[in-house]
Amino acid sequence: MRDNSGVIAEGLHKSFGPVKAVRGVDLNISPGEVVALLGPNGAGKTTTIDMILGLGQPDAGRVTLWGMPPAEAVHAGIVGGMLQTGTLIGQLSVRELVTMVGSLYPEPLPVEEALSLSGASEFADRPTNKLSGGQTQRVRFAVALVANSDLLVLDEPTVALDVEGRRDFWVAMREFATAGRTVLFATHYLEEADQFADRIILMARGLIVADGPTTEIKAKVGLRAVRATLPGADHGALATLSGVQTVEIHGDSIVLRCTNSDLALRALLPRFPEARDIEVHGAGLEEAFLELTEERPELDSVDDRAEGPQ
Amino acid sequence: MIPTTYVRLEILRTVRNRRFFIFSLVFPLVLYLAVVGANRHTHVEGIPFSLYYLTGMVAFGTMIAQLSSGGRIAAERTAGWTRQMRITPLHTRAYFATKVLTGYMMAAISIVLLYAAGVSMGVHLSAPKWLMMTGLILVGLIPFAVLGILVGHLVTPDSLGPALGGGNTLLSLVGGAFGPLSTGRVYTDVVKCVPSYWLVQAGKSALTGNAWPIEAWIVVAVWTVILIRLAAFVYGRDTARV
Numbered sequence: 433m434r435d436n437s438g439v440i441a442e443g444l445h446k447s448f449g450p451v452k453a454v455r456g457v458d459l460n461i462s463p464g465e466v467v468a469l470l471g472p473n474g475a476g477k478t479t480t481i482d483m484i485l486g487l488g489q490p491d492a493g494r495v496t497l498w499g500m501p502p503a504e505a506v507h508a509g510i511v512g513g514m515l516q517t518g519t520l521i522g523q524l525s526v527r528e529l530v531t532m533v534g535s536l537y538p539e540p541l542p543v544e545e546a547l548s549l550s551g552a553s554e555f556a557d558r559p560t561n562k563l564s565g566g567q568t569q570r571v572r573f574a575v576a577l578v579a580n581s582d583l584l585v586l587d588e589p590t591v592a593l594d595v596e597g598r599r600d601f602w603v604a605m606r607e608f609a610t611a612g613r614t615v616l617f618a619t620h621y622l623e624e625a626d627q628f629a630d631r632i633i634l635m636a637r638g639l640i641v642a643d644g645p646t647t648e649i650k651a652k653v654g655l656r657a658v659r660a661t662l663p664g665a666d667h668g669a670l671a672t673l674s675g676v677q678t679v680e681i682h683g684d685s686i687v688l689r690c691t692n693s694d695l696a697l698r699a700l701l702p703r704f705p706e707a708r709d710i711e712v713h714g715a716g717l718e719e720a721f722l723e724l725t726e727e728r729p730e731l732d733s734v735d736d737r738a739e740g741p742q
Numbered sequence: 743m744i745p746t747t748y749v750r751l752e753i754l755r756t757v758r759n760r761r762f763f764i765f766s767l768v769f770p771l772v773l774y775l776a777v778v779g780a781n782r783h784t785h786v787e788g789i790p791f792s793l794y795y796l797t798g799m800v801a802f803g804t805m806i807a808q809l810s811s812g813g814r815i816a817a818e819r820t821a822g823w824t825r826q827m828r829i830t831p832l833h834t835r836a837y838f839a840t841k842v843l844t845g846y847m848m849a850a851i852s853i854v855l856l857y858a859a860g861v862s863m864g865v866h867l868s869a870p871k872w873l874m875m876t877g878l879i880l881v882g883l884i885p886f887a888v889l890g891i892l893v894g895h896l897v898t899p900d901s902l903g904p905a906l907g908g909g910n911t912l913l914s915l916v917g918g919a920f921g922p923l924s925t926g927r928v929y930t931d932v933v934k935c936v937p938s939y940w941l942v943q944a945g946k947s948a949l950t951g952n953a954w955p956i957e958a959w960i961v962v963a964v965w966t967v968i969l970i971r972l973a974a975f976v977y978g979r980d981t982a983r984v
Contacts, residue, residue, distance in 0.1 A: 485829050487825060487829065515822065515825055518823060518825065519821045521818055521821055521823045536745055537830065
């Protein structure tokens with residue numbers, strides 16, 4: 433029966449042939465949370481989402497949504513979603529399509545409301561096969577919204593959108609989420625996760641490598657790297673500079689991974705004025721993930737680190 | 743619970759599909775009027791040609807109506823829409839039931855139009871005989887409804903046209919919808935195992951007042967069971983591949 437436990441996943445594993453896409457994922461999302469599932473391509477985000485939605489059966493582990501198995505929760509209308517891939521079916525207008533999906537749910541949002549929230553009102557009378565990519569994406573969002581479900585799952589929802597479309601999308605999402613709705617979205621943009629989620633779950637290579645409030649995760653992965661040429665660098669001295677987290681020395685070149693690269697540079701130059709060829713760049717998600725995963729030797733002990741399917 | 747809005751919009755989608763109209767309604771109707779118009783007073787196998795050919799064209803048109811569900815399923819699978827539907831409260835059974843129901847609605851339109859054409863060409867049947875013929879056709883379509891679902895999980899939209907058009911024409915031809923192919927005994931025995939044969943025979947049964955022989959019911963039942971098994975298998979295979 434239905435309880436108020438939100439999304440619970442325990443020990444999820446899923447392989448596709450020799451590829452271990454998900455290798456032991458535990459999740460606990462409370463009702464009302466807005467959670468980003470952040471990770472590079474092949475991290476296992478979509479596979480995890482598919483198992484949460486009941487579209488894929490885990491090889492091991494289990495999922496409950498509000499205390500129910502996914503299939504049961506889906507039939508109870510608890511779930512609405514926007515999958516990563518997919519287009520719309522034809523021979524219907526946008527409004528008819530949204531009406532069709534809404535009619536399947538016990539307490540749908542009024543169709544016009546779903547259309548205006550998603551920004552699809554303007555072309556609601558157009559046939560679904562005569563839309564631009566951005567418009568199609570808005571309609572797919574309307575289809576997810578009209579469900580008016582407790583849990584809204586969005587798998588890379590802004591992939592096909594331009595900058596403006598992205599902004600509109602998140603404004604609408606925010607509006608929807610303020611009503612105490614639970615939202616789980618997958619993304620590989622740290623920026624999106626940072627701006628719209630209360631909590632970030634970081635995935636890499638089929639595992640959760642970090643899980644916490646957005647600010648905390650951002651501090652972990654939002655590192656910058658300062659590279660410079662500095663012959664005869666002293667590892668210990670560099671490590672004590674403020675803002676520096678780790679130091680690497682490769683011959684004459686150094687790499688400082690910094691929590692605050694501005695502070696680090698100000699400290700570096702007075703003490704080592706001979707430093708030259710200085711570059712500062714964002715560590716990027718991929719690099720940040722590598723860093724995080726390197727701290728966990730069990731991740732490297734697996735031979736087949738092939739990319740999971742999207 | 744019948745998802746009425748869903749069914750209504752699904753029927754609307756089908757009606758808006760021009761290809762369906764041409765193959766399922768216009769083509770058999772035009773063929774019927776053209777062929778029977780020139781031969782309306784002849785008899786085949788002791789049956790007035792206007793009725794004989796009517797059942798053939800009804801079989802052709804209604805089979806396409808049912809098989810075209812497969813086209814819609816294939817298109818929805820390719821579009822990823824099937825996965826979208828699987829995360830709504832709509833039951834898988836209700837999804838397929840809607841497809842079958844839609845197929846029957848389209849078959850009913852085809853039947854009504856062709857019956858009207860038949861009457862205009864001088865087909866005379868008593869009300870109970872019209873009803874019996876219609877009932878047998880509706881029962882005879884069951885395996886084709888399941889076949890539509892099966893085909894919908896096997897073909898891609900690219901190969902859909904040839905698969906459905908060719909398959910339907912072949913089944914119609916073998917079933918005798920365009921006239922008997924051969925009177926050889928072996929051939930007749932083999933053809934009696936094909937469900938489309940009995941669909942075509944529904945008209946003949948109506949004329950003689952004898953419903954199908956027991957073998958017809960067996961053929962329809964066996965094909966239905968086999969096709970349901972196959973459809974369930976391909977559906978399972980399809981949904982396991984996430």
